[in-house]
């Protein structure tokens with residue numbers, strides 16, 4: 016894959032506003048900084064509309080919901096839509112509770128998303144498919160993830176990225192698979208949430224017609240960074256992997272994307 020967007024992130028240092036969960040806020044901010052973006056974390060309804068005046072990309076992540084936060088998500092999302100700022104949705108653990116499902120329904124009804132990024136269990140739930148989900152983990156199922164990504168992308172007119180051992184990225188018309196990654200990813204919390212924030216940084220420096228390409232590059236860059244981080248480690252050095260991923264997000268370059276990217280178009 017030829018990199019189109021990574022250098023733009025490092026040149027432009029786009030501000031990325033995150034309404035995210037309490038587990039991952041610090042890790043997501045550090046990952047965005049390492050990549051070359053500028054994180055701002057705030058979920059206060061009193062200020063999220065103002066932030067859109069200077070924002071470049073918005074992340075709405077439902078990992079640890081509270082009712083005032085949902086109000087802030089909808090206000091931030093609608094304001095970002097008015098300002099033509101791309102919005103990324105991470106439907107963390109949506110299948111786990113009725114409140115999460117109701118919140119996702121409201122968000123999808125009120126806010127136009129540029130990208131929905133989640134794991135297989137989360138996207139299967141949004142698509143109304145049977146899946147054995149467990150909390151925030153991907154769970155198990157037999158559904159066709161390519162068909163699910165295409166269907167959700169068409170329904171919400173957005174890019175869908177389903178992460179896992181193979182990532183599936185679709186805008187409904189174009190679909191690609193990213194085979195990079197490492198089994199260490201699901202052993203650290205926040206690796207999916209940071210990927211959603213990284214997707215926001217990539218679409219922030221793209222035109223709307225490039226959102227599919229930008230999301231595909233985001234998933235590829237991120238999965239390669241994980242591979243490179245895991246390479247020198249023993250299989251259970253999860254703490255080292257947590258830190259090494261940040262280092263690799265800072266160090267990764269266009270040549271490595273061309274050399275290591277394993278992407279297929281469906």
Ligand SMILES: Nc1ncnc2c1ncn2[C@@H]1O[C@H](COP(=O)(O)OP(=O)(O)O)[C@@H](O)[C@H]1O
Nearest residue numbers: 134178179180196197198200201206207208238
């Ligand atoms: N079994 C796996 N093997 C290789 N890479 C994986 C595996 N599971 C997830 N990944 C990678 O981990 C990153 C985070 O995705 P994922 O773990 O699916 O998110 P979440 O934390 O939201 O469940 C993605 O880059 C994905 O490609």
Ligand SMILES: Cc1ncsc1CCOP(=O)(O)O
Nearest residue numbers: 036038078151205206207208
């Ligand atoms: C453990 C946990 N609980 C609520 S949100 C969260 C973090 C989930 O992060 P990720 O989906 O990136 O693993």
Ligand SMILES: [Mg+2]
Nearest residue numbers: 107134207208
């Ligand atoms: Mg997740």
